[in-house]
Amino acid sequence: xxxxxxxxxxxxxxxxxxxxxxxxxxxxxxxxxxxxxxxxxxxxxxxxxxxxxxxxxxxxxxxxxxxxxxxxxxxxxxxxxxxxxxxxxxxxxxxxxxxxxxxxxxxxxxxxxxxxxxxxxxxxxxxxxxxxxxxxxxxxxxxxxxxxxxxxxxxxxxxxxxxxxxxxxxxxxxxxxxxxxxxxxxxxxxxxxxxxxxxxxxxxxxxxxxxxxxxxxxxxxxxxxxxxxxxxxxxxxxxxxxxxxxxxxxxxxxxxxxxxxxxxxxxxxxxxxxxxxxxxxxxxxxx
Amino acid sequence: xxxxxxxxxxxxxxxxxxxxxxxxxxxxxxxxxxxxxxxxxxxxxxxxxxxxxxxxxxxxxxxxxxxxxxxxxxxxxxxxxxxxxxxxxxxxxxxxxxxxxxxxxxxxxxxxxxxxxxxxxxxxxxxxxxxxxxxxxxxxxxxxxxxxxxxxxxxxxxxxxxxxxxxxxxxxxxxxxxxxxxxxxxxxxxxxxxxxxxxxxxxxxxxxxxxxxxxxxxxxxxxxxxxxxxxxxxxxxxxxxxxxxxxxxxxxxxxxxxxxxxxxxxxxxxxxxxxxxxxxxxxxxxxxxxxxxxxxxxxxxxxxxxxxxxxxxxxxxxxxxxxxxxxxxxxxxxxxxxxxxxxxxxxxxxxxxxxxxxxxxxxxxxxxxxxxxxxxxxxxxxxxxxxxxxxxxxxxxxxxxxxxxxxxxxxxxxxxxxxxxxxxxxxxx
Numbered sequence: 177x178x179x180x181x182x183x184x185x186x187x188x189x190x191x192x193x194x195x196x197x198x199x200x201x202x203x204x205x206x207x208x209x210x211x212x213x214x215x216x217x218x219x220x221x222x223x224x225x226x227x228x229x230x231x232x233x234x235x236x237x238x239x240x241x242x243x244x245x246x247x248x249x250x251x252x253x254x255x256x257x258x259x260x261x262x263x264x265x266x267x268x269x270x271x272x273x274x275x276x277x278x279x280x281x282x283x284x285x286x287x288x289x290x291x292x293x294x295x296x297x298x299x300x301x302x303x304x305x306x307x308x309x310x311x312x313x314x315x316x317x318x319x320x321x322x323x324x325x326x327x328x329x330x331x332x333x334x335x336x337x338x339x340x341x342x343x344x345x346x347x348x349x350x351x352x353x354x355x356x357x358x359x360x361x362x363x364x365x366x367x368x369x370x371x372x373x374x375x376x377x378x379x380x381x382x383x384x385x386x387x388x389x390x391x392x393x394x395x396x397x398x399x400x401x402x403x404x405x406x407x408x409x410x411x412x413x414x415x416x417x418x419x420x421x422x423x424x425x426x427x428x429x430x431x432x433x434x435x436x437x438x439x440x441x442x443x444x445x446x447x448x449x450x451x452x453x454x455x456x457x458x459x460x461x462x463x
Numbered sequence: 464x465x466x467x468x469x470x471x472x473x474x475x476x477x478x479x480x481x482x483x484x485x486x487x488x489x490x491x492x493x494x495x496x497x498x499x500x501x502x503x504x505x506x507x508x509x510x511x512x513x514x515x516x517x518x519x520x521x522x523x524x525x526x527x528x529x530x531x532x533x534x535x536x537x538x539x540x541x542x543x544x545x546x547x548x549x550x551x552x553x554x555x556x557x558x559x560x561x562x563x564x565x566x567x568x569x570x571x572x573x574x575x576x577x578x579x580x581x582x583x584x585x586x587x588x589x590x591x592x593x594x595x596x597x598x599x600x601x602x603x604x605x606x607x608x609x610x611x612x613x614x615x616x617x618x619x620x621x622x623x624x625x626x627x628x629x630x631x632x633x634x635x636x637x638x639x640x641x642x643x644x645x646x647x648x649x650x651x652x653x654x655x656x657x658x659x660x661x662x663x664x665x666x667x668x669x670x671x672x673x674x675x676x677x678x679x680x681x682x683x684x685x686x687x688x689x690x691x692x693x694x695x696x697x698x699x700x701x702x703x704x705x706x707x708x709x710x711x712x713x714x715x716x717x718x719x720x721x722x723x724x725x726x727x728x729x730x731x732x733x734x735x736x737x738x739x740x741x742x743x744x745x746x747x748x749x750x751x752x753x754x755x756x757x758x759x760x761x762x763x764x765x766x767x768x769x770x771x772x773x774x775x776x777x778x779x780x781x782x783x784x785x786x787x788x789x790x791x792x793x794x795x796x797x798x799x800x801x802x803x804x805x806x807x808x809x810x811x812x813x814x815x816x817x818x819x820x821x822x823x824x825x826x827x828x829x830x831x832x833x834x835x836x837x838x839x840x841x842x843x844x845x846x847x848x849x850x851x852x853x854x855x856x857x858x859x860x861x862x863x864x865x866x867x868x869x870x871x872x873x874x875x876x877x878x879x880x881x882x883x884x885x886x887x888x889x890x891x892x
Contacts, residue, residue: 210576210848214555297713299724318660318715320868406661407715408863423548424851426577 197439203432210426223433232409233417233434237441240413243324244392247331248385254332255339255384256377260369262340263347280337288401291330292317295402317403320410327402327411331392339384346380347373382453386446393442414438502533503785505792509565510546513615513775514538516809520801524792532788534796543567544663554579559782562789565614568602568774568843569663569850575605576848581779582608586790598838599814602772602846611776612793613814615805618770618841619671620833621758622726622734622744624751627651631733631758633768635675635700638733638761642709645732654709656722657735661862664718666854667771668735669861670844673697674769675762680857681845685886689857689879690872698864698871705865715865727751735760737773741830742810757833759840772841774814806831812838849885856881 204223206216227233262273279287295316297303303313316326350373358368396415399405405412405420414434421431502525509517514536521534537560539546550564554577566574574580587609592600595613603611623631627650632638642654658664673679678694681687688694704710714722719736723743726734729750734740744755762768777793779786795801802818805811807827812834818824819835844850860878863869869877 210573214577296721297716298711299721303713313712315712315716318713318866320863320866404660404662406858406862407866408661408868409859410868420851420855423551424544424855425849426551426573427852 200432200436204436206429208428223430227433236412236414236417247328247392248388250332251336251339254336255343258340259343262344277337279334284397287334288398292402295326318407320408324411342384343380346377350376502531503788504533504535505562505789506535507563508537508539508561510539511541524795532792534792562783563777563779565775566778571611572605572846572848575610579781580610584609595814596816598841602843611778613774613776614797615775616812616814616838617737617773618837624732624754625756626754627732635761639709651732652730653711655733656725656731659714660716660718661858665858670771671760672701677766687879687882690875738812757830770837770841772843852885853882
């Protein structure tokens with residue numbers, strides 16, 4: 177009605193998101209490092225050429241996707257079960273709901289340190305349990321093949337409550353009558369879940385999925401604290417690599433290139449997910 | 464009615480507090496102004512432990528009105544690299560809030576190349592530099608200019624259990640033999656503990672081993688020698704420590720803390736660590752109190768043992784408005800008297816040569832002579848502004864070797880190629 181009223185919000189958005197993005201794109205076509213006394217000097221896309229042949233960037237990209245996809249899928253699966261549980265009426269439900277939210281409320285730094293301790297060999301509790309049963313120690317955080325999954329576990333532990341909360345909100349919008357009608361028609365609990373709960377929850381699941389994916393794709397603090405990117409750089413995420421380039425190597429041009437490339441990869445992936453979601457949605461409505 | 468009374472009461476007391484705060488603020492402002500007329504304020508940024516240990520020295524200095532300098536210490540984070548992040552962020556923003564920062568030896572070339580540091584040559588008087596121990600003089604310059612005054616010397620040491628062996632191992636072979644014997648005899652759980660996590664500490668360990676075998680990273684003429692025979696032997700030995708059971712598999716996730724923990728509990732016969740560990744091992748909580756000695760690093764018979772030099776020192780920042788006062792404050796904190804007290808109270812290895820011959824210190828510390836010896840055999844890491852990059856490359860590959868992620872030859876070759884790429888791209892200035 178009054179598009180002019182949107183202006184303040186638009187200006188704010190442009191200031192907070194637009195300017196930095198434009199600045200990074202501009203910087204990604206410049207060399208700005210100790211070589212140039214930190215002044216930006218145009219380099220005809222040398223950063224981008226370097227990026228395409230930088231095996232470490234692509235290795236980190238694969239690791240970041242692997243981390244994001246597996247943690248988000250696990251989180252959704254667990255969150256649905258938690259949300260359904262929390263939606264039941266039982267004694268002290270309020271307390272249980274609050275406790276469930278606790279991991280999400282903890283600062284990432286603190287919980288990452290705790291997880292580093294839990295997975296620690298030889299002092300961590302997991303190791304102690306293994307020794308108790310005379311099993312071989314598995315050196316979780318120093319095995320390139322499994323260390324990344326340990327970071328996924330920590331992430332799932334922390335952010336599942338967030339999705340559970342969104343899905344719980346979704347569950348509460350489903351009217352009880354639907355289930356009652358379904359029961360009258362002779363449907364059992366399981367098919368009620370399949371035919372009513374899941375389809376009606378879909379928008380909430382997709383919302384959580386997109387939120388969490390964007391967040392997981394930019395993971396930094398958790399990895400930095402739990403493993404520092406090791407062992408053998410197998411847990412290094414794209415954000416960590418961009419950070420190393422900027423603050424440790426003082427190579428701001430290349431760091432901006434990594435950030436913009438990450439941004440582009442994320443947009444492509446989100447579009448892909450969105451198309452996928454639309455297709456499954458239309459499939460469901462046909463059914 | 465009752466409620467209303469309470470509300471009123473709160474309001475009144477709020478007002479009282481507000482007034483009190485206001486008065487305090489005004490006094491503060493006046494106070495700061497009065498002070499600034501008398502003394503120049505020099506702001507130091509230091510990692511938290513250093514800010515804590517220098518507290519008394521700073522207090523005494525500030526109380527002496529003749530100094531006309533007021534040292535203010537900003538306590539940085541505990542973790543080394545976070546301090547660098549904080550300093551770099553403030554420097555990039557052109558924020559002039561710090562006059563002096565305490566920096567690690569590996570940051571110096573980067574900071575100097577970025578033009579953030581003031582060359583100290585203009586302040587250093589004749590003979591002053593020579594008052595430093597030769598080992599402590601290393602790693603403070605970039606392109607022949609001095610940018611840093613060393614505050615605490617730090618170098619890798621071999622801690623050994625004097626109750627388990629008559630003398631420490633001197634060669635890589637001896638280390639393995641002694642460790643395995645003690646382990647098989649059931650005297651200890653682990654032979655040798657060190658820092659194997661993928662981080663800077665791993666590089667410090669690896670450099671010492673590299674030198675022990677006569678291998679090298681980058682030599683003075685910028686040649687990279689990571690994949691030559693001797694360097695590969697060094698990597699091979701480090702890996703053998705794990706495969707032969709001399710070191711636990713978990714050593715690949717050890718930093719200084721974990722290594723110290725294992726040694727302190729009496730679980731290990733040998734440990735590689737820095738001088739700070741000595742004081743920790745003398746505490747009542749230590750199971751090995753009185754059973755520990757320190758020694759030089761191991762080396763092949765035909766090689767000189769080398770310790771990795773890791774020291775902290777003060778640099779004056781380009782943005783400081785009072786550079787010569789800043790230098791005077793640095794000189795105070797690194798004076799003979801200050802270093803003496805810091806060694807006695809905190810175990811900070813001195814950087815001044817005369818302190819290694821000081822009778823009081825020698826009688827107080829059984830390890831001072833050994834520290835002096837280790838310092839004289841200490842070697843800095845490659846001094847290039849690209850140090851963080853090349854270190855990260857090597858960290859990744861050594862970590863890959865130790866965790867069975869890559870064969871040794873392949874990893875070392877890759878480290879060499881990638882290091883060469885960084886060095887040669889920096890040469891095209």
